[in-house]
Amino acid sequence: MGVQFSLPAQLPPSVLLPAATDAAGRTSRYADLSNAVKAYLIVEVNQGNAATVTITPLQAKDTSDTGSKAINASPIWLVDDTSTSDAFVAQTPAASFTTDATLKDKLIIFELLPEAALDIANGFKTIAVETGASNAANITRAELVYLANIQALGASQPSTFN
Template sequence: MTKFTFPQQMKLVEALPPAADAAGRSSDIVSLKNAGKAYVKVHLAQGNAATVALAIMQATDVAGTGAKPLANAVPIWANLDTSLTDTLIRRSDAVSYTTDAAVKNKQVIFEVDPAQLDLANGFDCIYLTTGASNAANITQAEFILVDLRYQQSTPPSAIIN
């Protein structure tokens, strides 16, 4: 049995540091050229009864060249009240997700298979955008890259091409 070691077999990249989401934000951009799959984990501390729109975008490089929304729906899970349960509920596959307006702490996870990107036109990078909401709504996100092509003590960076 192979011993699992998170830092050597997965890449964790901060997408959005915790901050108010009044005007909406765009995360850092990661390349998926060395990953078999990416999970985008979003944590929301919703302090105001205003929904928060989340969308996954794709680009041809980590500078954001040619940025556009995903064309193919991806699996999404959400826990709309983390104070009550640790259970993620499968939602409808989509390219975006909008939270409900309940004032709760929430988690949303997108599963992105790089093969679903516009590979024919050179798209191999993704990022997260949040829509305008309310200053009392705090968002934070991270990328979890799995099935790395190069599992080693220090996997290659995902934030450079």
């Protein structure tokens, strides 16, 4: 008997940064986590140059980036070479992550519990991701998947574009 689970209904993915070169660094759109119980910021780095890439999740009060600042320290998971492994290794919880300089494809996940990662008491409810200046041979991509509050589910899916 199959498990009653639907990825688009229960963990809807939302692209924050489409795949692109990352010489100057980029900042994604801000996604609203008001309806999220938990969220995962998934960042892919195709490291074609030995320049490191710093990844910093940002929080803000709205999707227009009001009061933008770094998130609180959160769990981080890493696959340092996706061509040889898909086993995630826990990293030290932090507000950002910097890749090593090896020329590998990497997968980084920030595990975000909104009440711990965001300054909710002061109205912070949205999240974005920023990549630091690196090298044009390094390609980055980021998406967000989140577990919606069951009370938020109705006739239509909650959206992070609010």
